[in-house]
Amino acid sequence: MKQSRRNFLKFAGLSAAGLCIAPTAVMASGGSSGGAQYEVNSNHLQAKRWAMVVDTRKLNTEEAIEALAETCHHIHNVPSIDSNQDIKWLWSGTYGEVFPEQENNFPSEAQEKRRFPLLCNHCEHPSCVRVCPTKATFVRPDGIVAMDYHRCIGCRYCMAACPYGSRSFNFMDPRPHLDMDNINKKFPTRMRGVVEKCNFCVERLAVGEMPACAEESGGAIVFGDLQDPDSNVRKALRENFTIRRKPAAGTEPGVYYII
Amino acid sequence: MHYGGKIITGLVIFLGLVSMPFWFNIGGSYEEPKVELPKNAKVCVAPTQDMRTNHMKLLDEWRDMALREGKRTYISAKGDKYTISLQNTCMQCHTSKEQFCDKCHVDASVTPYCWDCHVPPKEAK
Ligand code: SF4
Ligand code: SF4
Ligand code: SF4
Numbered sequence: 001m002k003q004s005r006r007n008f009l010k011f012a013g014l015s016a017a018g019l020c021i022a023p024t025a026v027m028a029s030g031g032s033s034g035g036a037q038y039e040v041n042s043n044h045l046q047a048k049r050w051a052m053v054v055d056t057r058k059l060n061t062e063e064a065i066e067a068l069a070e071t072c073h074h075i076h077n078v079p080s081i082d083s084n085q086d087i088k089w090l091w092s093g094t095y096g097e098v099f100p101e102q103e104n105n106f107p108s109e110a111q112e113k114r115r116f117p118l119l120c121n122h123c124e125h126p127s128c129v130r131v132c133p134t135k136a137t138f139v140r141p142d143g144i145v146a147m148d149y150h151r152c153i154g155c156r157y158c159m160a161a162c163p164y165g166s167r168s169f170n171f172m173d174p175r176p177h178l179d180m181d182n183i184n185k186k187f188p189t190r191m192r193g194v195v196e197k198c199n200f201c202v203e204r205l206a207v208g209e210m211p212a213c214a215e216e217s218g219g220a221i222v223f224g225d226l227q228d229p230d231s232n233v234r235k236a237l238r239e240n241f242t243i244r245r246k247p248a249a250g251t252e253p254g255v256y257y258i259i
Numbered sequence: 260m261h262y263g264g265k266i267i268t269g270l271v272i273f274l275g276l277v278s279m280p281f282w283f284n285i286g287g288s289y290e291e292p293k294v295e296l297p298k299n300a301k302v303c304v305a306p307t308q309d310m311r312t313n314h315m316k317l318l319d320e321w322r323d324m325a326l327r328e329g330k331r332t333y334i335s336a337k338g339d340k341y342t343i344s345l346q347n348t349c350m351q352c353h354t355s356k357e358q359f360c361d362k363c364h365v366d367a368s369v370t371p372y373c374w375d376c377h378v379p380p381k382e383a384k
Contacts, residue, residue, distance in 0.1 A: 035336035036305070038324045038343075042332070140329060148326050149376060173375075183378065186347055191375035206331050 043208035047225035049143035050122065050200055051254040052214065053236040059220035060114035065092040068117065068213040072198070075212055077189045079177035087168040089198040090119045090213060098257075101248055111259075117221075119213075120145065120166040120198040121245060121253030128158035128167065137195075143226070143254060144200045154193035163249040167197045226254065292366045295358035303352070304335050315371075318345060346377045354380050 040046075059065065069090040073080065078087050092115040096103045122145045129137050129145060136151035137158050159167045173192045183189065187203065190196055201211035209215070214223040224231040233256075236242075242256040275282075303310050305317065324330045325343040333341045342348050353359040356379035364370065 037334040038328070038330040039332045039334065040330050041342075044329075044331075138327070142329075146326070148322075150322055150326070185378060188346060188376040188378060191372065202329075206329065 041206050045205045045208055045210075047142050048227035049225060049254070051143070051224065051226035051233050051256070053222045053233050053242065053256045053258060054117055055220045055236070055240075055258045056114060056116055057258060059117060059217055062092060062115050065090070065115055065117045068216055071212050071216055075184050075187060076199075077178055077183045077187055078196075079174040081177045085171040087170065087174065087196060089196070090117060092116060093118050098245060099243065101246060102243065116257065118164070118166075119255065121164055121251070121255045122200055123254060124252035125250060127161040127163065127249070127251055131157040131161040133157065140202075144202055146199055146202060147196060149190055149194045149196070152194040154195065156195060158195055163246050163251060167195050169195050292362040294362045295355060297352035297354070300352040304333060304341050321345070345373060350380050355382060356380065357382055
């Protein structure tokens with residue numbers, strides 16, 4: 001039979017349509033989880049918007065903040081690398097470093113001496129998320145800005161976009177800089193070429209525990225639901241004067257500082 | 260066909276070279292790798308055959324569920340609950356990466372990069 005051009009085109013169109021449908025049909029019917037389901041842990045802590053209030057009247061020395069950082073870095077297997085390629089989730093800075101726009105020319109003696117804890121602010125409008133081309137960094141429904149290291153391609157757009165320098169890049173394999181015999185076996189390490197930062201302890205919230213730094217701070221750090229008027233963070237915000245970092249950046253940080 | 264002879268000889272040599280891997284493999288036999296099965300567990304999160312063909316898909320689903328959706332409990336088709344975690348759940352039963360994971364991966368020449376981040380159990384020396 002002689003193929004007419006018209007017939008050929010009809011057939012080509014049909015095959016193309018078939019190719020479009022087939023993968024979805026296969027996915028819908030197959031998949032690995034025949035009958036399996038997923039749910040959140042029964043004991044996990046939930047909130048509409050997690051936030052943190054740091055009382056810098058109570059927590060303001062290098063040593064105290066360093067102790068919290070050590071705990072955080074230990075449970076998350078954050079290496080300490082003795083160079084400008086170091087990784088940090090929680091660290092400290094002076095008033096001028098933390099609140100550059102709100103600095104005064106004649107600060108009080110107390111303010112001049114204090115150190116302030118720093119971490120990712122888990123912003124409401126995070127610029128890091130907006131620029132990430134792979135959505136490796138994303139906002140969870142509970143407001144936590146999370147990282148999916150599986151998807152990070154190490155382009156570091158997020159580092160350029162974050163106004164707070166909250167992110168670190170793994171220039172090298174972190175494992176040689178970790179004491180592999182004493183790491184936290186429950187938490188993974190990272191690989192070379194991905195960005196990392198504080199995750200508001202999502203893995204602890206998932207099993208009903210509060211963030212490690214809040215738990216260890218002896219009340220100087222409160223953690224809770226910003227959307228719940230009766231929560232401890234709202235109480236702390238109601239009763240104290242607080243400021244946030246770099247308000248002009250417009251990212252609406254979720255970490256508040258009582259001064 | 261001016262150069263017929265040369266062209267055909269050339270073609271034969273070319274096809275011979277291209278199909279070399281097939282000639283080398285003729286007569287070879289494939290032996291299924293012998294993986295070490297867990298001693299402390301009888302059932303996996305899914306039937307053996309399913310795990311054999313689909314474990315990579317399941318792990319891919321697991322990582323999205325745990326990390327992105329925040330759903331860290333897996334309910335198997337049988338109704339059993341498991342914590343979603345390669346490092347803390349899978350490797351509790353499959354206590355040796357060398358005797359289990361690597362056996363097939365080495366044979367099949369696939370090198371997944373799971374272990375660049377997830378910490379495999381310590382191998383007994
Ligand atoms: S502090 Fe920086 S890294 Fe953290 S959410 Fe805000 S913009 Fe992103
Ligand atoms: S470095 Fe990773 S997380 Fe950051 S923008 Fe690039 S892909 Fe996204
Ligand atoms: S919230 Fe968790 S991850 Fe973030 S600094 Fe505190 S201890 Fe570290």
